[in-house]
Amino acid sequence: MNIYDTANQLAQEIKQSEEYRNYKMAKQTLNLNIELKEKMAKFDQIRYETQMIAMQTGKQDENKYKEMQELYAELIELEEAKRYFEAETKFNIVVADVNKIIGEAIRDVMQ
Secondary structure, three states: OOHHHHHHHHHHHHHHOHHHHHHHHHHHHHHHOHHHHHHHHHHHHHHHHHHHHHHHHOOOOHHHHHHHHHHHHHHHOOHHHHHHHHHHHHHHHHHHHHHHHHHHHOHHHHO
16 A cells, blocks of 8 residues: 555544544534634634734734633533534544654654
């Protein structure tokens, strides 16, 4: 089996995983609720901005961080949003684990 076949097989297995299916379903459910979708988009934008500021300056923008925390606290009270965050986290863990495994396998040539 060549490496591309293996990569395609891995992609299929990821799509068949419980974490992927749950995340996809949570995202679809979230997208049906326009108001919640807009709040989630705002949260994602603030989260991105907060991360970029921290990476660029090495410091946390306290106002942005507080805004992100407040919006998260509001969202987590909604069952659909809570399920989405949980599914997103579990799926991101799978992706991070796969990346870690691949990274460790090629570490000797990447250093």
